[in-house]
Amino acid sequence: xxxxxxxxxxxGYLAIALEHSIKINKTASxxxxxxxxxxxxxxxxxxxxxxxxxxxxxxxxxxxxxLADKFSTLGQHELYIRFVGSELSHHLAxxxxxxxxxxxxxxxxxxxxxxxxxxxxxxxxxxxxxKSLLWIICWVTFFLSSVLDNLTTAxxxxxLIRKLIPNKDMRLFFAGMIVIAANAGGAWTPIGDVTTTxxxxxxxxxxxxxxxxxFIPSVICMLTPLVYLSFTLKGEIxxxxxxxxxxxxxxxxxxxxxxxxGIGALMSxxxxxxxxxxxxxxxxxxxxxxxxxxxxxxxPELDEAVKKNYTAAGALSRIDxxxxxxxxxxxxxxxxxxxxxxxxxxxxxxAHTIGDNRIIITLIGLLSAIVxxxxxxxxxxxxxxxxxxxxxxxxxxxxxxxxxxxxSILIIGSAAGVxxxxxxxxxxxxxxxxxxxxxxxxxxxxxxxxxxxxxLLGKN
Amino acid sequence: MExxxxxxxxxGYLLIALEHxxxxxxxxxxxxxxxLCWTIYALVSETPTEQILDHLAAHFGxxxxxxxxxxxxxxxxxxxxxxxxxxxxxxxxxxxxxKKLLWIICTITFFLSAILDNLTTAxxxxxLVRRLVPSRDMRLFFVGMIVIAANAGGAWSPIGDVTTTxxxxxxxxxxxxxxxxLILPxxxxxxxPLLYLQFTLKGELxxxxxxxxxAENNVHGSHAPVKGAKTMLFLGVGGLIAVxxxxxxxxxxxxxxxxxxLGIIWIVSELMNPxxxEREKKRYTAAGALGRIDxxxxxxxxxxxxxxxxxxxxGLLHRFxxxxAETIGDNRVIITLIGILSAVVxxxxxxxxxxxxxxxxxxxxxxxxxxxxxxxxxxxxSILIIGSAAGVxxxxxxxxxxxxxxxxxxxxxxxxxxxxxxxxxxxxxxxxxxx
Numbered sequence: 039x040x041x042x043x044x045x046x047x048x049x050g051y052l053a054i055a056l057e058h059s060i061k062i063n064k065t066a067s068x069x070x071x072x073x074x075x076x077x078x079x080x081x082x083x084x085x086x087x088x089x090x091x092x093x094x095x096x097x098x099x100x101x102x103x104x105l106a107d108k109f110s111t112l113g114q115h116e117l118y119i120r121f122v123g124s125e126l127s128h129h130l131a132x133x134x135x136x137x138x139x140x141x142x143x144x145x146x147x148x149x150x151x152x153x154x155x156x157x158x159x160x161x162x163x164x165x166x167x168x169k170s171l172l173w174i175i176c177w178v179t180f181f182l183s184s185v186l187d188n189l190t191t192a193x194x195x196x197x198l199i200r201k202l203i204p205n206k207d208m209r210l211f212f213a214g215m216i217v218i219a220a221n222a223g224g225a226w227t228p229i230g231d232v233t234t235t236x237x238x239x240x241x242x243x244x245x246x247x248x249x250x251x252x253f254i255p256s257v258i259c260m261l262t263p264l265v266y267l268s269f270t271l272k273g274e275i276x277x278x279x280x281x282x283x284x285x286x287x288x289x290x291x292x293x294x295x296x297x298x299x300g301i302g303a304l305m306s307x308x309x310x311x312x313x314x315x316x317x318x319x320x321x322x323x324x325x326x327x328x329x330x331x332x333x334x335x336x337x338p339e340l341d342e343a344v345k346k347n348y349t350a351a352g353a354l355s356r357i358d359x360x361x362x363x364x365x366x367x368x369x370x371x372x373x374x375x376x377x378x379x380x381x382x383x384x385x386x387x388x389a390h391t392i393g394d395n396r397i398i399i400t401l402i403g404l405l406s407a408i409v410x411x412x413x414x415x416x417x418x419x420x421x422x423x424x425x426x427x428x429x430x431x432x433x434x435x436x437x438x439x440x441x442x443x444x445x446s447i448l449i450i451g452s453a454a455g456v457x458x459x460x461x462x463x464x465x466x467x468x469x470x471x472x473x474x475x476x477x478x479x480x481x482x483x484x485x486x487x488x489x490x491x492x493x494l495l496g497k498n
Numbered sequence: 499m500e501x502x503x504x505x506x507x508x509x510g511y512l513l514i515a516l517e518h519x520x521x522x523x524x525x526x527x528x529x530x531x532x533x534l535c536w537t538i539y540a541l542v543s544e545t546p547t548e549q550i551l552d553h554l555a556a557h558f559g560x561x562x563x564x565x566x567x568x569x570x571x572x573x574x575x576x577x578x579x580x581x582x583x584x585x586x587x588x589x590x591x592x593x594x595x596x597k598k599l600l601w602i603i604c605t606i607t608f609f610l611s612a613i614l615d616n617l618t619t620a621x622x623x624x625x626l627v628r629r630l631v632p633s634r635d636m637r638l639f640f641v642g643m644i645v646i647a648a649n650a651g652g653a654w655s656p657i658g659d660v661t662t663t664x665x666x667x668x669x670x671x672x673x674x675x676x677x678x679x680l681i682l683p684x685x686x687x688x689x690x691p692l693l694y695l696q697f698t699l700k701g702e703l704x705x706x707x708x709x710x711x712x713a714e715n716n717v718h719g720s721h722a723p724v725k726g727a728k729t730m731l732f733l734g735v736g737g738l739i740a741v742x743x744x745x746x747x748x749x750x751x752x753x754x755x756x757x758x759x760l761g762i763i764w765i766v767s768e769l770m771n772p773x774x775x776e777r778e779k780k781r782y783t784a785a786g787a788l789g790r791i792d793x794x795x796x797x798x799x800x801x802x803x804x805x806x807x808x809x810x811x812x813g814l815l816h817r818f819x820x821x822x823a824e825t826i827g828d829n830r831v832i833i834t835l836i837g838i839l840s841a842v843v844x845x846x847x848x849x850x851x852x853x854x855x856x857x858x859x860x861x862x863x864x865x866x867x868x869x870x871x872x873x874x875x876x877x878x879x880s881i882l883i884i885g886s887a888a889g890v891x892x893x894x895x896x897x898x899x900x901x902x903x904x905x906x907x908x909x910x911x912x913x914x915x916x917x918x919x920x921x922x923x924x925x926x927x928x929x930x931x932x933x
Binding site: 061062063065066069070072073074076077080081119122123126127128130131133134135137138141313314315316317320323324326327328330331334335338349350351354355357359360363366367 | 521522523525526527529530532533534536537540541547550551554555556558559560562563565566569747748749750751754757758760761762764765768769772783784785788789790791793794797800801
């Protein structure tokens with residue numbers, strides 16, 4: 039059954055990649071892939087490797103505690119069904135946290151945009167030169183993403199370039215570079231990216247050490263594609279046509295207020311998390327709720343129908359809900375591979391056949407372009423023990439770099455990429471043709487830099 | 499701390515009820531209320547943070563299941579509506595008589611809701627009524643009755659309503675028995691308000707032709723109608739009905755089945771009109787339908803369910819139920835009150851709390867209290883518009899005012915609720931397994 043599910047996953051992936059040739063929306067393919075993988079998993083007869091796994095044993099112990107004497111009445115099939123159900127609800131809870139976070143961030147940014155809030159930033163950027171603009175955007179993205187998460191950074195930056203670059207062909211390159219810069223910027227700080235945070239919380243890396251050794255590789259990971267584009271990028275950023283400006287909703291004021299509130303809400307998400315220990319989506323919803331109330335109250339003079347455009351209710355109808363469902367489908371599909379231990383087995387297989395940790399981790403980074411990097415890092419964390427590889431060991435730092443930046447190679451390899459794809463309607467194939475290669479160059483450039491630095495520092 | 503959380507919850511609830519006078523969208527209030535309840539709980543409570551996070555994660559997982567189910571169902575219905583699929587049914591209903599139409603609509607709603615969940619049924623029926631009853635004043639009464647009929651129809655079938663399903667899966671009730679004992683009370687619960695309106699409802703359905711044309715122009719602009727209305731109707735309704743079967747076969751949660759149906763219908767909708775250009779096609783695909791559904795009401799649900807979950811995690815609901823048991827004593831009175839309470843708070847946590855309060859050892863399968871709980875929690879929610887999922891969805895679709903519903907429908911729903919309850923209490927000694 040595992041083979042069948044892998045085949046379904048591969049076919050689903052191809053359907054997503056070939057969206058435009060087969061003329062089926064990628065969200066439909068992603069949802070079906072996720073659902074079919076789980077359906078097959080649920081109706082399959084349980085495999086030995088799952089029944090013998092430590093996950094299954096842990097689940098049984100928990101169930102024993104919950105059910106007490108009723109436990110012994112359950113047959114093996116019943117136990118397996120309950121196991122699949124509990125795995126699925128575990129995944130859904132995690133996935134939903136990302137999805138509602140994404141929805142919250144997209145709505146906040148959309149709301150600021152409806153009030154023309156970004157004008158206050160974009161008006162300050164005077165350059166008409168595409169290349170110098172690209173450098174500015176990339177560096178801002180890089181540093182913003184080291185503080186905020188990659189996803190929020192990418193959403194904010196794409197909203198900015200929408201205003202700055204009317205020429206759509208040119209803007210797509212900027213959007214691609216934003217994905218690369220956001221992922222690169224997230225890799226070198228413990229709070230910049232989910233996987234780096236996982237390693238930090240797990241005690242595999244320490245704050246100062248990761249920032250010290252990872253800064254240069256991350257910069258190189260972004261600079262390599264940037265330098266390449268500096269020589270090859272052709273075209274103008276285009277002129278904002280009057281009709282485009284006019285067709286947009288009228289400026290009703292309150293832009294600066296919404297900008298400050300919006301950016302403030304996004305920036306305070308990590309602070310909220312530190313104070314309350316509640317997951318980030320709660321902080322994001324809090325920010326959204328406050329902005330929503332403010333947006334309802336600052337335009338008392340407008341009538342209901344007009345006002346709706348300037349409230350979060352209106353913003354919610356403009357955000358790209360299909361990309362939220364796309365993410366749901368893709369993450370469910372990857373979750374089934376994780377629960378079937380396919381990913382873990384694959385990582386172990388790599389470890390056994392290859393032997394050199396550096397090559398294995400480089401490959402895990404490349405793999406993270408296809409499947410989500412979170413389960414990959416989780417699997418790696420389980421594969422290598424802290425006793426053998428202590429804190430700040432090469433493999434942990436290198437893993438943080440590879441899993442963090444490898445996702446840029448495909449547009450659906452990272453959360454930032456998926457969000458940008460939804461916002462700018464970037465085609466999977468366009469990204470593969472125009473950006474993937476330079477992202478890969480950056481990935482290997484940074485990887486080489488890291489290994490060289492480690493060599494100089496004399497570790498291992 | 500508990501007092502603070504309760505106060506915030508109550509204030510939040512008041513602001514939601516007073517949405518229109520204070521002019522703040524109820525979703526915004528609900529989100530802030532839910533988040534504040536958890537924030538205070540996390541900051542002030544002495545419960546270990548780990549445990550609070552575990553509770554939150556468990557609740558959030560369950561809430562997400564409901565939300566994605568909702569999102570899927572709403573999209574499918576919107577998609578069928580985009581193809582004008584419901585016209586195939588509405589074109590068959592020729593009556594111009596408001597009262598006769600009301601009976602037809604309520605009967606269809608009642609039985610549809612026994613198969614589909616209340617929410618989907620209400621959404622489907624309201625889209626139907628939009629076409630059949632152009633006069634808005636009249637339509638609001640129809641919509642109110644749809645809420646009552648959908649909740650009543652859901653109570654007597656194990657797959658008809660979330661709370662009944664919970665009791666069914668938990669082993670508190672069995673399929674045949676719940677249908678046998680609750681169908682009559684459920685019918686009474688719907689027929690009593692219906693009879694009342696039979697005598698008091700005044701007004702016309704309105705001029706159908708004019709406004710239907712108007713609506714058509716809104717949806718389709720100058721485009722010729724696309725083909726595939728019939729296919730989409732069958733696929734859509736079939737997809738919704740298949741969800742409980744999917745659940746029975748795979749044991750996966752209902753939202754998975756809903757997403758499967760959505761995925762299939764989505765692909766069909768993409769392939770249905772190959773001659774159209776990308777732009778024209780978009781409005782007839784699920785992507786277009788997703789742009790038209792009311793995402794704000796999904797966030798409303800998220801906020802309100804999070805808030806109730808906070809109360810539940812803090813043990814407040816549980817203690818309240820125990821307090822009721824101490825002061826009142828008679829289970830029938832308590833459950834009747836729980837039903838009325840379910841008009842204010844979500845019935846899912848109420849039933850969950852009740853399932854924890856009474857053990858299966860004391861009250862075995864098909865005991866009177868479980869059946870009565872299924873009835874009360876299922877139908878009591880009709881008393882307020884925010885009391886049930888169906889009501890909330892309908893409120894979003896038809897922009898029904900909380901106060902309007904309170905004035906015009908609540909009393910009717912209340913009468914139906916009590917009439918059905920009395921019928922159940924009279925007949926259960928003759929039908930129940932454990933009298």
